Amino acid sequence: MTKKHFLKQSPSIVLVVALLVLGAASVVWYESSGRRKSNVETCRPPIVRVVEIAPAAEFDSKSYPGIARESQVANVSFRVGGKLVESSIIIGARVEKGTVLARLDPRDYELAVQRLESELQAAEATFGAMKTGARPEDLATLETQLAAAGSQYDTAKANLKRFTALLEEQVASQVQFDLAKTQFDAAKGNKETLENELEKAKRGSRKEEIEAMQARIAGLKTSLATARNACDDTRLKAPFDGFVVEKFIEDHEVVAPGMPIASFANASKIDVSVSLPEEMIVHMSDIRAYRVAFEAYPGVFFQAELKEIGRAIQRGKQTYPLLVRIDLTDEESKRRPIFPGMTAMVRIDLQRRERPQTVPLAALIGENEDSAVWVVDADTLVRRPVEILRVLDQCVEIASDLKPGEQVVAAGARSLREHQKVRLENTLENTPENTPRK
Numbered sequence: 206m207t208k209k210h211f212l213k214q215s216p217s218i219v220l221v222v223a224l225l226v227l228g229a230a231s232v233v234w235y236e237s238s239g240r241r242k243s244n245v246e247t248c249r250p251p252i253v254r255v256v257e258i259a260p261a262a263e264f265d266s267k268s269y270p271g272i273a274r275e276s277q278v279a280n281v282s283f284r285v286g287g288k289l290v291e292s293s294i295i296i297g298a299r300v301e302k303g304t305v306l307a308r309l310d311p312r313d314y315e316l317a318v319q320r321l322e323s324e325l326q327a328a329e330a331t332f333g334a335m336k337t338g339a340r341p342e343d344l345a346t347l348e349t350q351l352a353a354a355g356s357q358y359d360t361a362k363a364n365l366k367r368f369t370a371l372l373e374e375q376v377a378s379q380v381q382f383d384l385a386k387t388q389f390d391a392a393k394g395n396k397e398t399l400e401n402e403l404e405k406a407k408r409g410s411r412k413e414e415i416e417a418m419q420a421r422i423a424g425l426k427t428s429l430a431t432a433r434n435a436c437d438d439t440r441l442k443a444p445f446d447g448f449v450v451e452k453f454i455e456d457h458e459v460v461a462p463g464m465p466i467a468s469f470a471n472a473s474k475i476d477v478s479v480s481l482p483e484e485m486i487v488h489m490s491d492i493r494a495y496r497v498a499f500e501a502y503p504g505v506f507f508q509a510e511l512k513e514i515g516r517a518i519q520r521g522k523q524t525y526p527l528l529v530r531i532d533l534t535d536e537e538s539k540r541r542p543i544f545p546g547m548t549a550m551v552r553i554d555l556q557r558r559e560r561p562q563t564v565p566l567a568a569l570i571g572e573n574e575d576s577a578v579w580v581v582d583a584d585t586l587v588r589r590p591v592e593i594l595r596v597l598d599q600c601v602e603i604a605s606d607l608k609p610g611e612q613v614v615a616a617g618a619r620s621l622r623e624h625q626k627v628r629l630e631n632t633l634e635n636t637p638e639n640t641p642r643k
Contacts, residue, residue: 250626253614255581256565260609265555271479271497273547276512276530277471278450283309284438286461289454294467299448306449307441307466314436321429328425332418344403351399354392361385361392446538447472475531475543476512479551480524489514494554495529499547506552507531507543527551561594561602567616569593569601579614579621580607586614586625 287309294306368385371377451468454460477497495509508531515526529551531543564578569591571577576593579586591605607613612629614621621627 250584250628251621252630253579253581253621253627254616254630255612256568256615258562258607258609258611258613266552267485267555268550268552269479269481269485271477271529271549271551273499273543273545273549274476274478275450275470275545276474276476277445277447279444279469280465281306281441281444281467281469282463282465283307283441283460284462285309285314285435286459287311287313287439288459289456292454292456294449294452296449296452299472300443300446302443302445304443305440306443309439309460311436311439314432314439317432318429318436321425321432325422325425325429328418328422332415332422335415335418347399347403351396351403354396354399358389358392358396361389365389441466443469445469445471445473470545472538472542473533475533475545477509477529477531477549477551479527479529480519480522481514481527482524485553486514486525488555491555492553493556496552496554497529497531498550498552499543500549501547502541505541507533509551561604562607563597563600563602564591564613565615566596566599566601568613568618570618576603578603578605578607579618579623581612581614581627581629584626584628586621586623586627588623589613 289307290310291308292306293304300306364385365388368377368382372379372382447470449467450470453465453467460466492511495511496506497509498504498506509529510532512528512530514528518524519526533541533543568578569576570579570588573593575590577588577590580589581587589605589607591603591607594602594604596602614627
């Protein structure tokens, strides 16, 4: 059968053959195109997920509720007794240090001061005369008096001699003799006294007499200072900046020394008491700072210092007492006053103990001593050796030279190779899921 005859006989066969040829060509073209597309895709850097090494926090913070209380409370009283004549004590009033709160009748104390001042002036004048000695005119007066006394002595002596003779002759009476004897004795005593005074005036006072006068002057000065203090103590003054908590006496009452007049609290300092659990008390050496917030001043923290801490649990509780003190400036205490009984929240900053770095478990490559991670450096993978310390649920603790801020491949690390170019999908935060469980 000829070719011409075959084509005429089987047109359907020709069509089938043509379709087969066309299909084979299409398959070849499709496979070639797919290979080109696959080669283009394989040339693009793969997308990787990374985790960033976070810096270690400097502090951990714990907060505990507390109550404000007075840091210093004093029951003020007079040191002397008397009648209360004036009082400006008002409960809740804020007063400054040195303000007079009350006053006693000072009359008796002022008179005591005046009497002692006069005695002191007289003693000092006498002491001055004892040191300088008698003046010339005083010596002349004493010499004149002594001369007159000498004349009287001579006359009385002569009379006594004459009446003695007359009495023996029984011419004079016993009464006349006794009178003459009395006049003689008086004249003799007066003459000796003036002689001693003149001698003392010429030579000055003795050392013992001067020392005795000095001691008397010192005693008078001490007594005068005590009297002045007592007079000043008739005014009751505020011992420090603060406010009146309670008043115990009314005007015109008679008070005794030391009797409480009012209760006075310090306004520039305030204490806050806190109860600490045992897991905190064992870390007291790690505490670096105390800050206190009050409900009355939201968002405001007051710096505080440790005042005292108990080493035994509180009665009826399983906690330890802690007391911190806040020192307020005058301006701050007036602008944000803090009163006893206000509720507070004490925030305690502790030095965080150094912790090992953590990375996801899927970030590891290699085994045992050859363990490492991929660090992305300018879109290029760099192998960084690490030491495995502990394997946790979804992460692993490591020791390495990784620095905060470096990015580590978090998944699919085993399918990558060193110096390979990569693209970042996103940066995972170092959340609690990526840190060790406590």
